[in-house]
Amino acid sequence: MFKRVLIANRGEIAVRIIRACRELGVETVITHSEADRESLPVRLADRAVCIGGPAPRDSYLGIPNIITAALINECDAIHPGIAFHAENSVFAETVEQTGLAFIGPPSDVIEQMGDKARARQIMNKAGVPVVPGTKGVIEPGADVTKVARAFGYPLMIKAAAGGGGKGIRVVHNDDELMRSVDMSRAEAQAAFGVPDVYVEKLVVEPRHIEVQILGDKHGNVTHLWERDCSVQTTGHQKLLEEGPAAGLNENVRRMICEAAVKAARAVGYVSAGTVEFLVDKDDSFYFMEMNTRLQVEHPVTELITGVDLVKQQLMVAAGERMPWRNVRPQAPNGHAIECRVDARNPDNQFAPSPGLITEWIMPGGPGVRVDTHCYAGYTVPTYYDPLLAKVLVHGASREEAIRRAERAMAETFVGGIRTTVDFHTRILKNAFFRRGEVTTSFIRKHMQV
Numbered sequence: 001m002f003k004r005v006l007i008a009n010r011g012e013i014a015v016r017i018i019r020a021c022r023e024l025g026v027e028t029v030i031t032h033s034e035a036d037r038e039s040l041p042v043r044l045a046d047r048a049v050c051i052g053g054p055a056p057r058d059s060y061l062g063i064p065n066i067i068t069a070a071l072i073n074e075c076d077a078i079h080p081g082i083a084f085h086a087e088n089s090v091f092a093e094t095v096e097q098t099g100l101a102f103i104g105p106p107s108d109v110i111e112q113m114g115d116k117a118r119a120r121q122i123m124n125k126a127g128v129p130v131v132p133g134t135k136g137v138i139e140p141g142a143d144v145t146k147v148a149r150a151f152g153y154p155l156m157i158k159a160a161a162g163g164g165g166k167g168i169r170v171v172h173n174d175d176e177l178m179r180s181v182d183m184s185r186a187e188a189q190a191a192f193g194v195p196d197v198y199v200e201k202l203v204v205e206p207r208h209i210e211v212q213i214l215g216d217k218h219g220n221v222t223h224l225w226e227r228d229c230s231v232q233t234t235g236h237q238k239l240l241e242e243g244p245a246a247g248l249n250e251n252v253r254r255m256i257c258e259a260a261v262k263a264a265r266a267v268g269y270v271s272a273g274t275v276e277f278l279v280d281k282d283d284s285f286y287f288m289e290m291n292t293r294l295q296v297e298h299p300v301t302e303l304i305t306g307v308d309l310v311k312q313q314l315m316v317a318a319g320e321r322m323p324w325r326n327v328r329p330q331a332p333n334g335h336a337i338e339c340r341v342d343a344r345n346p347d348n349q350f351a352p353s354p355g356l357i358t359e360w361i362m363p364g365g366p367g368v369r370v371d372t373h374c375y376a377g378y379t380v381p382t383y384y385d386p387l388l389a390k391v392l393v394h395g396a397s398r399e400e401a402i403r404r405a406e407r408a409m410a411e412t413f414v415g416g417i418r419t420t421v422d423f424h425t426r427i428l429k430n431a432f433f434r435r436g437e438v439t440t441s442f443i444r445k446h447m448q449v
Helices: 011-023 040-044 063-072 089-098 107-114 116-126 144-151 174-192 250-266 298-305 309-317 398-410 421-429 442-446
Strands: 004-007 027-032 047-050 077-079 155-159 169-171 197-201 207-215 221-232 238-243 271-279 285-291 335-342 359-361 368-372 387-395 413-415
Touching: 004 011, 004 063, 011 027, 011 040, 011 309, 011 368, 011 387, 027 040, 027 063, 063 089, 077 309, 089 107, 107 116, 107 285, 116 197, 116 250, 116 285, 144 155, 144 174, 144 197, 155 174, 169 174, 174 197, 207 250, 207 285, 207 309, 221 250, 221 298, 221 442, 238 298, 238 421, 250 271, 250 285, 271 309, 298 309, 298 335, 298 368, 298 387, 335 398, 335 421, 387 398, 398 421
Parallel strands: 004 027, 004 077, 027 047
Antiparallel strands: 155 169, 155 197, 207 221, 207 271, 221 238, 238 335, 271 285, 335 387, 359 413, 368 387
């Protein structure tokens, strides 16, 4: 096992990694920006290194400063966390070439899966179902109307290097097509530095189901069941996740989990990752993308399996062979729900709401877990993702989990800024949600925003 790990991230995920390292007897070094000097990860880590100004480009995105901090502090490995460099193949390769261990998949796997169009080709070859669409990216000047007529409307234009809902456009007719392609290209260039886009047939009102995978350096790969991430804003930002997926046909559950393992094996996957699928009203499922990192909602899987995914990441990166037969339970244990408490204003299209937190009371009691980096007196910066906390509950059944989540939201108080707490209460009380009738259009159709 490693002696000292550098954490190249911030917020609640940095706290999560620090806790896992401490339980394994591993020292931690946290890199931070000037805006995060008073953050909880800085207080909890064994060492802290300021690597630049508040803006991510001046700190968290600066590869040389991160590598230098790791070397000066004699670290053995770097954990990228969730955002920033977590899916940056150049960063992973730089870490590898420096002689440090990258706590995540190999850089070539990140590169392959980071190109969504290429990932589709790989999955198609491996026999994993993919949404009908173009074989590769759309070349500049290409007549996209031919593609549209081949697949039929509605279509979805997606950024090849995309993520987080950026670069996505839904098109319903020829008049919208070329304009939308140009807009997606521009947004993709601005967000990812790559203008490439491709076209898929739009799966109408699907469920967003993702499967947790885990692989080691000895060729062992397993799945840890699925999560339903269908409750999203109109901007494709996830709000509430649960596992296992409510009402999913057991045969479909088995096939989708097996497909995820097949996808992982196709690229030689190592570490924790997620294979995301769209499931239509007929229970047909299609590969959407592979996230080559830990997901925000990974604690849902931890609660229904008892597996500490961050510890698994650390042990796998250290070269340990995992006793897979003892890792994955035969079936999910109970039901878990995660409510993302964001500094967002649901009454203003979920616009960020940074500022000083004047009151901070988190829930507790049986079956409740809170992952957070916030406290009363903490100022939420304007520069980063507005996630404040993940409030998770676990129950013997989905019904118990929903009731427990309602209690948890009623016990949560955040003063000074707008948050999504009350909106989660509305979701949990919604009749469609309680019946498990959720698709990616749930908020648009069943919630007044």
